[in-house]
Amino acid sequence: MPKRSGIGLNVAIQVILALALFAGVNRLSWRYYARWDLSPSQDYTLSEASLNYLNGLSRDVQIFIVFGRDSKVYGEVQSLSEEYRIHGRQRIKVKSIDPVRDIERAEQLKADTGLSLAQNGVLIRCGSNKRFITEEELVVRESGTSTNRRIIEFRGEDAITSALVSVVEGRIRRFYYVVGKGSRSDAALSDAYSAAVDLGKQQNFEAIQVNLSEVTRVPPDADGLLILGPRYDFSEREIAMLDDYWKTKRAGIFVMLDPGGETGRLDAFLTMNGVRPRGDRVLVAESSSTGARKEFSVIAEFLKDVPYLRHLASSAITLAGQSESLELRDQDTALKEQAIKVMPLIRASPRYWGERQYLEELPVVDEEDTLPPIYLAASIERGAVTDESQRADSSRMVVVSNATLLDKQTMLAVNRDFVSAGLNWLLNRERLIGITSKPKRSYRIQLTKRQHELIFWVTSVTLPGIVLALGFMVWASRRAA
Numbered sequence: 001m002p003k004r005s006g007i008g009l010n011v012a013i014q015v016i017l018a019l020a021l022f023a024g025v026n027r028l029s030w031r032y033y034a035r036w037d038l039s040p041s042q043d044y045t046l047s048e049a050s051l052n053y054l055n056g057l058s059r060d061v062q063i064f065i066v067f068g069r070d071s072k073v074y075g076e077v078q079s080l081s082e083e084y085r086i087h088g089r090q091r092i093k094v095k096s097i098d099p100v101r102d103i104e105r106a107e108q109l110k111a112d113t114g115l116s117l118a119q120n121g122v123l124i125r126c127g128s129n130k131r132f133i134t135e136e137e138l139v140v141r142e143s144g145t146s147t148n149r150r151i152i153e154f155r156g157e158d159a160i161t162s163a164l165v166s167v168v169e170g171r172i173r174r175f176y177y178v179v180g181k182g183s184r185s186d187a188a189l190s191d192a193y194s195a196a197v198d199l200g201k202q203q204n205f206e207a208i209q210v211n212l213s214e215v216t217r218v219p220p221d222a223d224g225l226l227i228l229g230p231r232y233d234f235s236e237r238e239i240a241m242l243d244d245y246w247k248t249k250r251a252g253i254f255v256m257l258d259p260g261g262e263t264g265r266l267d268a269f270l271t272m273n274g275v276r277p278r279g280d281r282v283l284v285a286e287s288s289s290t291g292a293r294k295e296f297s298v299i300a301e302f303l304k305d306v307p308y309l310r311h312l313a314s315s316a317i318t319l320a321g322q323s324e325s326l327e328l329r330d331q332d333t334a335l336k337e338q339a340i341k342v343m344p345l346i347r348a349s350p351r352y353w354g355e356r357q358y359l360e361e362l363p364v365v366d367e368e369d370t371l372p373p374i375y376l377a378a379s380i381e382r383g384a385v386t387d388e389s390q391r392a393d394s395s396r397m398v399v400v401s402n403a404t405l406l407d408k409q410t411m412l413a414v415n416r417d418f419v420s421a422g423l424n425w426l427l428n429r430e431r432l433i434g435i436t437s438k439p440k441r442s443y444r445i446q447l448t449k450r451q452h453e454l455i456f457w458v459t460s461v462t463l464p465g466i467v468l469a470l471g472f473m474v475w476a477s478r479r480a481a
Helices: 004-031 048-055 074-087 103-113 156-169 186-203 236-246 264-272 307-312 333-337 413-426 449-480
Strands: 061-066 092-097 121-126 129-134 139-141 151-154 173-178 205-210 224-228 252-256 275-277 281-288 291-295 298-302 316-319 326-328 340-348 353-355 375-382 395-400
Touching (some): 061 103, 074 156, 103 121, 129 156, 173 186, 186 224, 236 252, 307 413, 316 413
Parallel strands (some): 173 205, 252 395
Antiparallel strands (some): 061 121, 121 129, 298 316, 340 375
16 A cells, blocks of 8 residues: 555645636636637627727727616626727727726716716726717617617727727827708708718717808818709809818818709719719619509619628618719720829619609600719829828718718618728728627517416426436435445
8 A cells, every 4th residue: 555645645646737728728728718709790700990990090999888877888898998909909998887886986987087977887997088989879779769779780890989089099080071062951960960870970070060151161170071962053253262272191081962953064074084974863663553653762782892892792772762873984095194193982773873854754765864883973183093001191072972872761771881981991991891789679479378377387386396316316326325
C-alpha cells in the first residue's frame, strides 16, 4: 500500500492539474470564441455599415445605458451596445446605469454631463462631445393616438451609429431645404420637411429652410441642398446660384421632381449635367372586363451595380403618384470631358412605359413614347475619378422623377432607406449606408384542447412518474445489496 504522504501528494497534483486545466480552458474560451445571432430578424447583428465605421474608429467613446430594468427594449439596447463594444477594437466602453437602483452613479453622470437624464435613453460621449438618445428615438411605434402604442420596429443601430458619427466628428452637417417654390399641397410640403428633419436626427445633419430668392448665394456652410417636389420654376439668378454651388468641391444636391410642376430652367440645368426629364408619365394601361385601367403607381427595382444601394438590391420600391422617365446621357462625350459620371439608380418594372398622351382614357404605346428600360432615379458625380482618395472632393447629385417619396401616407421603410443612402452618399459617408430598422414581431402559439391535455399529462404525470420509478429502482437495489 502507498504511504499516506504519497497519496496526499498525488491528490494535490491532480487538484493542481485540474485547476490549471480549468483556468486554461476558461482563458482560451474568453479569448477565442464564436457567437451566433439566432433571432429571426437578426436583431443583434450589426450591419456592414456600422462595422465599417467601427473598424475606422480613431477615438475612444463611452456608451452609458441609462435604462430602468422594466423597459420593454432594455434587453435589445443592452445586447446591441455589447455588439458595439465587441466590434469597437477596444475603443468603446459600455456602462449600464439604472437610475432607480443606481441613484449615486446616475447623479454623478448628471453632474459630469449637465444632462437631466429624466427619461430612459443611451448617452454617447467622446471627449467633450455628447449625445443623449431617448428611448422613443430607438423605436418606431404603430400609428394612432393611444398612449400604449405597440412597438413595431427597433432602430437602435441606426440611432446609435448616427450618434457615434455626431460625437466623433464634432460637428453637425447642414442640408438647406429649398422653399418658396410651391408644392403639390401644404401637407406634402410639410411631410417632406418633417421627414428631412427626422432623417437629420438619425444621420447627424440639420435640415434648415432657405429661400433662394432672399439670398445672394447658397450658404457657404451648406453640405447639401434639398429640392423636394417644386411646383414653380427657378429664376435665372437662382439657377446661376445653383450652378455656382454645383461647381464647387463637395457640393451635394438631392432633387425630387414633380412631373406636374413647371420647372423648365431646373430641367435644363439637370439636362446640362446628364439627366433629362422627359415630361411624360410612367404608367401601365390595359383593357379589362370592367373597362380601361390606367395605373400611375410604379413598382420599380434598384440597380444592383450601385455600391451604396447594395443593401437594397433585393428590395422593390413603389413610387406612388406620378413619375416621369429620365433620359440618362451617360455616354455623352462632352460630359466625360468634364469628368461628369451619370449612373441609373432605380428602374421601373418592364411592363411600364413612358406615355406622352397620358390623359387619354386608354393610352397605347406608339413611336413618341419611351419604351423600357425606364429609369426613375439617377446619380450624377462631377469630378469623378478612379482614385478613391481624391473622390472625396467630387460634387454629387441624386435626381428622382417622383415627388411622393417622403409623403407620410405612402412612405415605406424602403423609401426612407433609399433617401438616407442617397444623402449619406452626398456627404461622402459610404461607410454609414445600409443601416435598416429591425422589425419587432410577436409570435403566438395556438394550442388545441387535445394539445393542452397532452401537455398536462406529460408534465404533471408522466415526467414525475419516471422520476418516481427511477427513485424506487435505486431504493430497491440498495435494499437488495
